[in-house]
Amino acid sequence: MATEHQGLEIDRVTGWRMAPRYALLVVVSVIVLFPVYTTVIASLKPGDKVLDNPLVPDSFTLDVLRNAWERGNLDRYLLNSAVVALVVTFMQVVTAVLSAYAFSFLRFPGRNVIFFAFLATLLIPIEATMVVNLQTIDSLGWKNSYQGLAVPFLATAFGTFLMRQVFLQLPRDMRDAATIDGVGHLGFLRHVAIPLVRPTIGAMALFAFLSTWNMYLWPVLVADEEEWRTVQSGLKQLAAAGIDEPNLIQAGTVIAAIPVAAVLLIFQRQLVRGLTAGAVKG
């Protein structure tokens, strides 16, 4: 054990020595997945079987999922969620990279004060702003539109903070060398800085996507027309629709979670690979 290297070399020790750790990993995985497991099982059982043996998948049907899909109008909601989440993600990356660059590579007076102000907005609870924001959006005529759903979230202090952290880890001389070579700020960003911090941008984009996808209070407020609802507010709707089939709600839950789970699964590999590639060695 004393020779193990964390995060660098592949541990080639195989066989029985690793069995306890595998066992532990499996046990912990089962615990973590338990709520997901029971929900999926319930969504795949016919309504009249859902109360007996909730832990055992002893009967199978796709009817409940199909029913939830139809009753919940989920296709339109999924489209809305996807558009909003993608736009917000892209714009958050752009705004964060730009401002983080200014906060790390530029040395203009007032920088630290403005950065502190940015950080302070991290603490403003989004719920505290919603009533006033709704008035703003309303006065712009943006209720029930993609603008209304997306614009308030096109920049976050979180993204700026995260990008600044990684920019600060880039060696200072890189920028100096670029300046000597006559490379401008945007050129340096595009050809040097961004490629170096790509893993962090990936991680940040992932979080931006997830948190936008998962928002539900704002979409409920700003989109009160059926065709502008997102998956989360649609789910709330489905849950309110009643108990005549409790697993209908669970089926809706599964459908609402699948796209994100898929994105995460695809992205997870790249994320881990990117992170393990060691990023920048100073």
Added chain:
Amino acid sequence: MVVAFAAVVAAACSSGDPILDAGIDPTTPSPPQTAAPGETLPPTIPATTTTTPFADLPECPVDALGDGDDPVEITYWHGLGGESEEALKDLVAGYHDSQDRVRVRLQNQGGYNETIDKYLQSGADGRPELVLMPEYMLAQMVDSESVVPADVCVNESDFDMSAFLPRVRSAYVTGGVLWGMPFNVSGPVLYFNKKMFREAGLDPNKPPETLEEIRRYSQRLVDSGASGTGIALDSGQDNGGGWFLEQWFAKGKKLYADNANGRSAPATQVLYDDQFGVDLLSQVRKLVDDGLAAHVGANPSGYDSFLKLADPKRPAAMTIGTSAALGTLITTLDGGLVPGITSEQFGVGPMPGPATQPGVLLGGASLYVVADKADEQTAAAWDFVEYAVSAEVQSTWASRTGYVPVRSDAIDLEPLRSTYDDDPRFKVAYDQLNASTEDPSAFGPVIGPLREIRATNSNAVGAILNGGDPAAELKKAASQANRLIRNYNTLNN
């Protein structure tokens, strides 16, 4: 660190004053009372006295709906779920088939609470042309000055309301004016498991009618092992924590608020923290203490008390719920959700409670035509209202959902006539509603912040059923309610 911080702050700063007094000097007298408080007032039935001249009210241009080529589109907000929502969708489809001048866009807001919040927070442009608001919103809808009173439209269009149940119409009248058009009327009823009754040697045709009988029946059910517990009770604001309390006061022939339940003049205080209320809730709590009732909490899903009937391990044999749940209950049980229980097994009886006065207060909701819309939209909204409360439509609606029809001629029409004949469970709520008397206490409270008062009571009932002291909790709730009323009257009158 967090807790230490909070504890220090709490110890140093707590005043123990209610948050509703914040910014207000509690010693300021409340606004002048328009009437002397309490039961001394003559028992006026305001439905018969017109006090608001129509000239002061928004207009209802019922003829503005031409037979233009483009249908007028209107939006209708509601909060119904389950079988009721399905029935409403079919109702609108039927309306579309019957004419081509108006198109109704149904928008489910996810519940009454959500509908109310969104309506009140929306500006005039954001509001729909039609909104379905529960009965406890009457005072607030009037004070919001955002609706065309149904009476104005009735007058303009010579709409015949003679067949309407008097009880149903009067519920939505203040100052002599009918504000919302009653659409889905419900009442609380007792749901009980006949099979368990039989197993316990109880007569399934004689459900318990008083709280004493509930106790006796429950004891029998539990002792015989027929059910795990007697009755499932919740403390939710639209059920056991709010609505039922109002019902029990009516059944006990007691006023819930002063000024004849707020119907002769705006209410200035609630009256439910008296000995009657304390005795009532002590009796209910004792059922829970003795294991004869199960308290299922604040019932956020609206179905928690019903789920207790389906509990595979320790089911209850009875619960009290809205008659509007009957349609959903039948579809659910026939869908086979609960193994071994069919919908036929469930009986429906009148709401049990103090037996001083027969009948119940009405629940459900009414349709409000929203003001400040284009003339043709207002006319379109009214056109739909007339359709929705016609005898034929109400007959179909009531037989499918368990709601009570708003008019008596609906029960002579198919399909409701057969439903009432074949399945008397549907008729319990109808009969019970029509049994009501003319005493002021038999007309439900009209209080501006009634929704918030119910939420407060829900907390109090929840605390009592979890072991709290009935007198202390009711007193606290009542003083909270009086603050809500005072603040409301200050800001709205």
Added chain:
Amino acid sequence: MRDAGWQWRDLPTGLVMIAPSALVLGAFLVYPLVKTVSLGRQRCNESATRCVTTGWDQYSDVWRSEEFQQALWVTGKFTLLVVPIGLALGIALAMLADRYLRGIGIFRAIFSSTVATSVAVASLMWFFLLQPDVGVIPNIGWVEDLFGVVKEPGLLRDPGTALTSVAMSSVWAGLGFTFILVTAGLQGIPADLHEAAAIDGAGGFRRFWSVTLPMLGPTLLFVVVVLTSRAFQAYGEIDLLTDGGPDPQQSTTTVTYLVYGDSSVVRSDAGLQATTAVWLFVILLVLAALQLRGFGRRVHYGD
């Protein structure tokens, strides 16, 4: 911080680059906050069409009120459950999976999976896990025999267990986030530090305390700040699981729920709501300042 002095010629470029972010943050976070602060001196009717200005006293009155103090106490307990447990479990999972074993990717995917669940999704899952009548756990025979409370009255309905149960669903939902961040942090630790410590004869635990934890400092600081502010802003899980109850004492009504909750006494008054929301903001600010100071001394920033 970086060396060297300020450079005026960077100013225009800097401002232009900051502008898009500043515009959005200003218009949709700062401006509403300022407006809310001013609204907090008023009492309003339910549609906020009529408000009367009562003055700044409303802030101290709200702070000292029984309901606010109770909510503050509940929030403190909730945070103290969610943050340390969430952090400890996140670190534990990350350490467990920080090995290059065959198939480790699958386990990492599983451990991160809860980021894919929104509050609504996670809460509905837990609701059907804990619901005493039709839920999964209460109907497992031996669980019910051992812990009667899961059935009567139910974990979410017993005033003694409700807050903890909501906190557990919250911890579960936040686990993926913590796991991913700590994992990233672990992989940023230079291997030579571990080697050096190992050569010095430090065992696994010693190395965890003297190398891993300090080097994780910035990550952990960030995670703690985010988890704390999330705990203070928790709304969806309380709304869907307990509605702020059960009584007595509204045992799961946190400050955020007091502001927006369905059963809250202030919800129908935009003025009182604003006052309470501003206090929520102030508390978060103070907490963040305390955390930055407390951690600042112990954290190794590696720069």
